[in-house]
Amino acid sequence: xxxxxxxxxxTLLDDENEQVQEGLxxxxxxxxxxATDDLVAAGLxxxxxxxxxxxxSLRPGRRTVIREEWAYPAxxxxxxxxxxxxxxxxLRLLSDFLHDGITMRQSLSDELDLLSETATGKVHSxxxxxxxxxxxxxxxxxxxRPFDIRNSDLAxxxxxGESNPLGLSLIYMLVGNRLGIxxxxxxxxxxxxxxxxxxxxxxIIDPFHNGRATPVRQLIKDHPEISKxxxxxxxxxxxxxxMLSRILANLHYAFAKVKRNEDENLVKELMxxxxx
Numbered sequence: 518x519x520x521x522x523x524x525x526x527x528t529l530l531d532d533e534n535e536q537v538q539e540g541l542x543x544x545x546x547x548x549x550x551x552a553t554d555d556l557v558a559a560g561l562x563x564x565x566x567x568x569x570x571x572x573x574s575l576r577p578g579r580r581t582v583i584r585e586e587w588a589y590p591a592x593x594x595x596x597x598x599x600x601x602x603x604x605x606x607x608l609r610l611l612s613d614f615l616h617d618g619i620t621m622r623q624s625l626s627d628e629l630d631l632l633s634e635t636a637t638g639k640v641h642s643x644x645x646x647x648x649x650x651x652x653x654x655x656x657x658x659x660x661x662r663p664f665d666i667r668n669s670d671l672a673x674x675x676x677x678g679e680s681n682p683l684g685l686s687l688i689y690m691l692v693g694n695r696l697g698i699x700x701x702x703x704x705x706x707x708x709x710x711x712x713x714x715x716x717x718x719x720x721i722i723d724p725f726h727n728g729r730a731t732p733v734r735q736l737i738k739d740h741p742e743i744s745k746x747x748x749x750x751x752x753x754x755x756x757x758x759x760m761l762s763r764i765l766a767n768l769h770y771a772f773a774k775v776k777r778n779e780d781e782n783l784v785k786e787l788m789x790x791x792x793x
Contacts, residue, residue, distance in 0.1 A: 523548075523552050523559055523561065526545065526552075526571075529541050541574070542577065545577070548575060548578055549578050549579075550576065550577075550579030550582055551575065551616065551618040553621055563619070571618075572617040572619050575619070579618060580779065580780070580783050582610075583610050583613070583614040583783070586610055589790040591758070593757075597701055597702075597754040598754075604760070604761060605629070608691075608764070609672075611670070611764070611768070612670045612672040615670035615768075625671050625672040625675075629675070629688070629692060632650070632655075632675060632688070635649075636650075636696060640696065640698065642698065643693060643700050643714070643722070644722075646689065646692065646696065646698055646700070647711075647713075647724070647728035648728060650688070650689060650728065651689075651728030652727060654678070656675070656679065658679065659679040659680055664771050664774055668683075668771075669684065669764050669768045671684055671687060681709075681725070681767070682709040682710065682724065683764055683767060686709050686710065686711045689711050689722070690702060701754035701755075702754055702757075702760045703750055703754065704750050704763065705750045706746055710722065710723055710724075712733075715730065718732050718733075719732070719734070719751075721736060736751065758791060765791060768784050772784060
């Protein structure tokens with residue numbers, strides 16, 4: 518429980534005194550990067566400028582939490598169908614790290630549970646699930662903000678109903694895993710895809726384009742110009758670790774783009790754990 522109340526902290530947020538700000542930052546660390554419950558308990562609704570400042574001030578706490586809790590289980594993620602629970606735990610840490618720390622929302626795992634419940638009894642195959650998630654516009658491609666940092670926050674993506682190709686594919690796979698429906702990742706250069714078995718044939722699902730389905734054999738035949746790396750990706754699902762590495766690379770680029778240097782460096786640290 519934080520020693521300083523959220524109300525007292527809010528009165529000092531824009532204080533320009535250096536010593537006051539040092540003490541404030543120490544007090545904010547007690548919140549572990551998330552003051553949501555305290556704001557709700559105090560019945561506070563912050564003006565936009567104050568909310569933005571508080572969220573930014575809580576970032577050091579979130580960086581501390583993810584550094585302390587991040588543990589990459591290399592062997593469990595080295596397979597194409599490895600330890601989904603461990604992967605989800607790491608994605609949940611990333612999601613909490615990327616949260617603004619001031620708004621109420623459910624955890625990534627709870628959001629995935631709800632998505633799975635809506636599909637239970639309605640879907641019986643990977644193709645059914647793709648149609649359920651992407652044809653009904655439950656989830657769609659974030660075309661306006663492809664480099665938005667929040668595309669890597671899967672809880673936000675489910676809540677808002679949009680993400681980039683990798684985020685949508687990960688949600689598809691994680692829901693599929695809950696339902697016992699096998700969906701794999703395709704680490705296609707420049708555009709992540711999902712790979713399924715449909716009627717005995719390897720088939721690509723493109724969640725970013727409303728779950729568009731294309732047999733791998735047909736795709737290679739129709740596009741002989743695609744690179745050897747692309748053909749290799751189409752023929753072999755990627756490992757869970759490779760997917761985690763790619764989402765971290767996306768996040769590293771997104772932070773660099775908006776010059777959030779401390780967060781960029783933190784993600785670089787995480788990337789090194791995945792490659793070890």
